[in-house]
Amino acid sequence: MPQMTVDGRTLALSHLDKVYYPLTGTLKGEVLRYYAAVHSALLPHLRDRPVSFLRCPDGVAAEVFVAKNPPPGTPDWVRTAEVPSNSGELRQVVLEDGAGLLSVVNLGCLELHVPQWHAAAPGLADRLVLDLDPGAGADVLTCRTVAGLLRERLAADGLEAWVKTSGGKGLHLLVPLEPTPSARVSAYAKELAAELEAARPELVVHTMAKARRTGRVLVDWSQNSAKKTTAAPYTVRAKERPTVSAPLSWAELDAAGSAAELVFTIAEVPERLAAGGDPLGPLLDPARARPLPAAAPHRARRRGSTGAETAGSRDPVVLTPPVEVMRPAAVPAVPPADGLGGAGVLYELKLDGFRCVAFARGPDRPAFLQSRSGRDLAAEFPPIAAAVARLPAGMVLDAELVAWRGGRFAFEELLRTRRDGAGEDVALGLIAFDVLALPGRDVRSLPLADRRRLLLAALAEVPPPVQPV
Structure with a gap:
């Protein structure tokens, strides 16, 4: 069986000659080589975030399904974390190194999707995402116009946006935030989308009804919900061709002369990355995070007759004094690292x-x-x-x-x-x-x-x- 050594671990790989993309003849082995080539740029965007997968064990023309739990065959050394779910606690993979990434890709996990929060703090978002999805008669260049309007509007609130392709026909805008409850981020994003639709109704919609989207761009704010996920930067997509959700610079987006210039595949992204680095790198800098602006009066209304809760209606104060504090205690010796599950000592x-x-x-x-x-x-x-x-x-x-x-x-x-x-x-x-x-x-x-x-x-x-x- 073929093997690959990544980050000090030797992985056994299977069925490398299986055709994953019939239209282009792209093989499973080529997908694995792509992820191996970009993993050092991809992994920081996944760090401490539970990953949901779109699995295609027999390629994109066969059965494709969502998987949240670790797929069967996941090595026991791959980290998992418990996250909230409607049915109680759900355990999901958290990818920390190239070996873990390649091991799940080998199991048919083609697409990688993550929430806007970390496993350590479910529902506490450290970024905002806006998914720009063009309707019939619109394309990624139409999305570019909307992205520019949103970028300016976010800047007016002191927020800086970065951009990537969705890997399909649209764009994703990402904004680093100081940790903020997901419900508040979602409410702010919805207000933003609704405000832009009111200003440019010929260009923008903020509701899902497909009948209203012809020639317009849906500004999908809903992915800021704590229960939702978004395609990760550099993930491969399960489309007809092996396209990638590729980070862009704003200058590159502005310079594109056609929609085709904003489509990138696994054959092109490693070279782009080697030549120019990760355009989303600054998104990972904690110093770039900014607070969400204070809720405007119309956002801060109290719970209405529908029972819906809006931004500003939940008291952020959850602990009041006094609280019991941990007291120092003497120990005879420092415990060994292996006695702490390999976590070491702080x-x-x-x-x-x-x-x-x-x-x-x-x-x-x-x-x-x-x-x-x-x-x-x-x-x-x-x-x-x-x-x-x-x-x-x-x-x-x-x-x-x-x-x-x-x-x-x-x-x-x-x-x-x-x-x-x-x-x-x-x-x-x-x-x-x-x-x-x-x-x-x-x-x-x-x-x-x-x-x-x-x-x-x-x-x-x-x-x-x-x-x-």
């Missing part, structure tokens, strides 16, 4: 200050700085309270309140500050080592490594005096 500095659980409760309520005993320290440390009040409502940080003087920690200055106020040469800081809640979500049940990732993302754009440890 460690950090022990700072000399006051334990402080900081609650950001929104612009109309003061911050609460919970001491170890449960008392509020806000009145004693006004600069820290003011900084916490500027954080997104609902964020709760487990932290250490510290003081610096002369470039060194100065615990005694905390005692003096409580009595007399901070001196001119003393700087106060809130050094966060854990996140307990994000807007609309209690995250205390997540593993520490996952909470650490959420903490770094949440504080990526936050200036001192609030900082991660």
Whole structure:
């Protein structure tokens, strides 16, 4: 049986000469070689996201079906994660390396689809997606016009968009966000699509009715729902030809003279990637994420007679003080890595200050700085309270309140500050080592490594005096 070594693992491959695309004669082995060529660019876009598959074990002309659970034959070393579903908990594959990717592709998983959230925080989106789908009489160049309008509108709200082909006839716009409940992102995206339809009804629709889409572009906002997924960048599509959902630069999109210039196959994308890198690379930079704009009054209406819940109707504050905090405990030795499921050990500095659980409760309520005993320290440390009040409502940080003087920690200055106020040469800081809640979500049940990732993302754009440890 043929073999391939990827990321240190040797994989046994099967039926490499099976025809996956009868129209072009493309073989399964060619699809595997494509994924091997692009995996280093593809995998960062899948990182920590549960993957749904469109499986084509006998090619695109045979049975094609959706698979959410790990396909039979998935190696036991491929990571899986439990995610919410209507029937309880669902376990899905999370692809972390090229070996895992190639192993599932070998099992007939042709298309890769992911949600807008991470497995560590289901329903907490870190990006917005708009799927531009042309109706009869429209094409990808029509989508280009709509994409430009949306790009300008998003920029007016302080949001930056990146673009890729869908791998079919349309385009996908992707916008990095600070972690935001999916329901709120979906409501914002729907408002955006409806607003554009009202302004350009001859060009745009935002509802699914096909009868209204002739000559127009559907701005599909619904993929921001926590239950929906979108074709991943660089995924192969199960179309007549082996097309790819290919990232583009805006300049390349603008320069295209025909729809054919915006169709890319597995034969072309590796060379594009080698020559120009990943146009969606900046999308992965946490520093690019921005907050979703505050809900306008017409978005923030209360629950109506239909029972539908709109953006702004759910209280983002899910934890209120006081909360029980984890206490330090001595252990005789560092546990071995293999005793922790191979996860290793996390460690950090022990700072000399006051334990402080900081609650950001929104612009109309003061911050609460919970001491170890449960008392509020806000009145004693006004600069820290003011900084916490500027954080997104609902964020709760487990932290250490510290003081610096002369470039060194100065615990005694905390005692003096409580009595007399901070001196001119003393700087106060809130050094966060854990996140307990994000807007609309209690995250205390997540593993520490996952909470650490959420903490770094949440504080990526936050200036001192609030900082991660």
